[in-house]
Amino acid sequence: MKDLLPENHVLVQMDFSENYNYQTMEEIQSAYWNASMVTLHPTIVYYKADSSLCHKCLVFVSEVLHHNASMVSTIVNNVVSIAKEYVPSVKQVHFWTDSPSSQYWNKSVFDLINEFERTHGCKAYWHYFESGHGKSACDGVGGATKRNADNAVKQGKAVIQDAMDFFAWACQSDDGIRYHMITQEEYEQNSTEIETRKEMIKPIKGTISLYAITTDVHGQLVKRNTTCACKSCFNENGFDGQSPCGWDKVELLKQPDPTRADEHVVSETADELELTTYSCNKNDFVVAVYDTKCYIGKIIEKDLADDTVHVDFMIQSGKALKQFRWPNKQDRVWVKGADILRVIQEPTATGKGGRMFTVPHEVLNAMAAYAP
Structure with missing residues (x-):
């Protein structure tokens, strides 16, 4: 897909790394168990320039440890802004991610895709890897970042005690990676918007088998059980709504009967979410x-x-x-x-x-x- 990427399309592969634990040069046991952590989110942006495939490695750094839809939304906003620096006329952004429902594979991210063109002026197509697909380039970027940070601390070249220290060190490192800080304030602003929108949208029935989602020329959300980027589905202008490849239309906004609000919620939970009735709590x-x-x-x-x-x-x-x-x-x-x-x-x-x-x-x- 990277090789066939049109010059006005961008491909973004991203994933959360395991949180980075701060270290000290002479770390004792208490320092290990009480260590603070920082969120790292490696991202690789692929694009065409003069018919040649190019890429930029990014790592988003944050003191916020929530790996949820609100953090994903915050990161996506920054990714699109950065991608437009390399491809100002971008018409389509292809996202490739894993499929954890707490992060990328949920109704809030589907809503983000649905609103993408209105928010960013271009369309989004989200592809999901199957679980257990193996290592990706993002794992290499994240691993290299953490390894370089550990070496800098051990060699006495850096003192990293919080996310800002990590970001300051990273920006001075000569590793060819571009770093961006996600602040608590930026996260909370997006989180508020996400929580507000949650009341307006409903889960998509059959999410568990959804591995591709985008919008057609009319702004209609469509999904597929397997990803597809053939010429029948996509061209330089984005998704072709007349594709014969079996895309299903999706309704995301709630339209409940106000006189049967409680029944609607019960039905949505049982039929669309396909939830179980187990009862478990933290520490169980x-x-x-x-x-x-x-x-x-x-x-x-x-x-x-x-x-x-x-x-x-x-x-x-x-x-x-x-x-x-x-x-x-x-x-x-x-x-x-x-x-x-x-x-x-x-x-x-x-x-x-x-x-x-x-x-x-x-x-x-x-x-x-x-x-x-």
Whole structure:
């Protein structure tokens, strides 16, 4: 797709990196456990100049640790402004991202796409990678940024204690990456707008199978279960509404019957969101499905609006894989509410070190019997 990119189109690939932990030259244990963090969002902008493919690497830095639709909206606003510096006449922006529902794959981002032309003067087409697609160029940009920061601190060339320190160091580094700071105020302004719009829009039925979304020549939101950028779908002027490739129209704005408001909300939740009725809370231990397999983990955060939960997963251990332990590297993943199978009691610590845990046999049996 990059090679066939028209000169008035821009392709943007982006992703959240794992938050950067500040370090000190002589870090002690208490400093490690009480370390502050900074959000890093690597972004690569591809475009054509004189028929040659060019790219710019960006990293958005922020003290705001929320990886949600409000942060995505804030970053997108800045990405488009920067992209227009390289392609002033841009007509279409193609976004490629992962598909976590708490970040890029939700009704607020779909609304952003729906309003994109009115807001930015060009159209947006959002492509979603399937989960588990592997590493991308953004992982390389984010990893290089964090590695360079760590080396600068260890060599005494930088003191990084907060997001502003990180940004100041990054802007002086000679790594070919352009850095941009997202402030708390900028985030909160976008967050207020997002929350206001949430009351006006509804989730899209079948979101779980949606992997491409854009608007046609009439501003109508359309979606597809697989992405497509063939010549029948796109030309230099953007999306062709007469494409034979099977695009479905989407209605995003709510039009409820005011006399049946409560019933509308119930129907929307049950029919369009396809939610489960599980009841779990922060710090609960659960059995969850990820990549068609069952795991045990602890809920560290919930997003009720998108029906997703952030789970800190354990790994199975022992000869018979009947024990569990926390991995050396945290394995935290956002999963859909429908993927929480059950809430369980807190695993019981065993052994002298208390680093191995057991769960009741019925939990193990249920995990073994699970079939997606």
